[in-house]
Amino acid sequence: MSFIEQISKQLPEFNGSNWLLRIPLAIVFIQMGLSKFPLDIGDAESFNLPMTVWVFVAWGELFSGFGLLIGGFLNLSKFLTSIGDLITRFSGIVIVGIMSGVILTTEPESVLDVLLNDHFHLMLYF
Numbered sequence: 808m809s810f811i812e813q814i815s816k817q818l819p820e821f822n823g824s825n826w827l828l829r830i831p832l833a834i835v836f837i838q839m840g841l842s843k844f845p846l847d848i849g850d851a852e853s854f855n856l857p858m859t860v861w862v863f864v865a866w867g868e869l870f871s872g873f874g875l876l877i878g879g880f881l882n883l884s885k886f887l888t889s890i891g892d893l894i895t896r897f898s899g900i901v902i903v904g905i906m907s908g909v910i911l912t913t914e915p916e917s918v919l920d921v922l923l924n925d926h927f928h929l930m931l932y933f
Contacts, residue, residue, distance in 0.1 A: 825879070826879060829875050829876070829879050830876075832872075832875060832902070833872040833873070833875040833876045834872070835872070836868045836869070836871050836872035836875075836902065836905075837868070837869060837872035837873065838872075839868050840865055840866070840867075840868030840869030840870075840872060841869065843861070843864070843865035843868070844865065846858075846861065846862055846865060854912060855912070856912070864905060864908070867901050867904070867905055868905060870898075870901070871898040871899075871901040871902050871905070872898075874894050874895070874897065874898030874901075875895060875898045875899075877891070877894055878891045878892065878893075878894035878895030878896075878898060879891065879895065881894065882895070910925060910929075913925065
């Protein structure tokens with residue numbers, strides 16, 4: 808038995824505490840995704856983004872929020888745990904990409920400026 812397996816057996820089970828992070832994060836991303844519909848070129852231009860990026864961001868926010876919820880529900884099943892885990896991880900990767908784009912499109916002057924003034928996006932990022 809490896810060292811990591813020994814440590815993981817000593818840790819207690821989470822028993823659903825991941826829902827305390829999953830639900831608020833999903834609500835934020837679903838709400839932000841829905842606020843971008845109907846898709847309009849004027850909204851994309853106000854953020855200096857091409858329309859194709861705006862479409863991917865809107866659908867990415869919407870589907871990543873639903874993906875977090877669906878992945879959580881599939882993890883409750885004994886047979887679909889691996890699929891739920893895969894959906895959750897893919898949604899997380901999409902969220903990291905979107906949050907990185909949001910932080911970079913604000914064109915911060917320095918990393919310190921992001922750490923001190925962009926609390927909401929950093930909270931979602933980490």
